[in-house]
Amino acid sequence: MNTTTANISAESEIRALMDSWIQAFLAKDLDGIMAHYAPDIVAFDAILALQIKGQQAYREHWEKCLGFCQGPIEFKLHEVTIVAGDEVAYSHSLTHCGGTNEQGEMQASWMRGTVCYRKLGGQWKAVHEHFSAPFDMETGKVLFDLQP
Amino acid sequence: MNTTTANISAESEIRALMDSWIQAFLAKDLDGIMAHYAPDIVAFDAILALQIKGQQAYREHWEKCLGFCQGPIEFKLHEVTIVAGDEVAYSHSLTHCGGTNEQGEMQASWMRGTVCYRKLGGQWKAVHEHFSAPFDMETGKVLFDLQP
Numbered sequence A, B: 001m002n003t004t005t006a007n008i009s010a011e012s013e014i015r016a017l018m019d020s021w022i023q024a025f026l027a028k029d030l031d032g033i034m035a036h037y038a039p040d041i042v043a044f045d046a047i048l049a050l051q052i053k054g055q056q057a058y059r060e061h062w063e064k065c066l067g068f069c070q071g072p073i074e075f076k077l078h079e080v081t082i083v084a085g086d087e088v089a090y091s092h093s094l095t096h097c098g099g100t101n102e103q104g105e106m107q108a109s110w111m112r113g114t115v116c117y118r119k120l121g122g123q124w125k126a127v128h129e130h131f132s133a134p135f136d137m138e139t140g141k142v143l144f145d146l147q148p
Helices: A005-026 A029-036 A055-068 B005-027 B029-034 B055-068
Strands: A036-046 A074-084 A088-100 A108-122 A123-132 B035-043 B074-084 B088-100 B106-120 B123-132
Touching: A005 A029, A005 A074, A005 A088, A005 A108, A005 A123, A029 A055, A055 B029, A074 B035, A074 B123, A088 A123, A088 B088, A088 B123, A108 B106, A123 B106, A123 B123, B005 B074, B005 B088, B005 B106, B005 B123, B029 B088, B035 B055, B055 B088, B088 B123
Parallel strands: A036 A123, B035 B123
Antiparallel strands: A074 A088, A088 A108, A108 A123, B074 B088, B088 B106, B106 B123
């Protein structure tokens, strides 16, 4: 793809959407988080469910997830790639994320995130989200200690 | 996005790419698999590594993965969504996949896959791939028994 002014502009818009989503997440602002998603979002989250389809189901999933998060959350993006066409875009990144355990200590690990976007009614919305951590085939356990 | 003839055509091209990739995988044809990827592919695979960057590293990863696969493989896509713009596209699906264990029995489970594509030199190539299974937060173990 040739990088055009339109693409650069779209990529800036996607970056702003990602930043705004992170701010909402760190503030545990459920409405703020949900504002970034299209009505027919399909999410493959790292925990609990194979897939979550639609705003209402995803809102309920997010409520559960935020319920796990007592105390401060960490969620930092690294190695962010954004590719945007006129109406379809995606981003992927590593995320260093975690929460505060019962002893008040931050427990964080590296995860992976991919988000797909469409321009709907003139606004970019996340239409698909995929978060995960890789696992060990022998033990079936998540590899929380991997480093980039 | 308004669905145009160009988009429908692009979505058919992506579907053909996915089908061709699956045929190569089922045949354990490493060159055939690799032909679907852009040189700077970034992969978040379900096992072994946090991320794999570039054709050469991904080829080595695939060699290891195919090495685990003795006997027939199962890899079937379900609930496939493809969205294509002119030069950027993505797909996501559930995959029922597995291999043959030492007793000769097929062991399969549900996973999730997201693939992002770009049109490079007139041809669609996969530039990003994300496969995973969700896990249980309490045990850190993969939830292999979830059903769609």
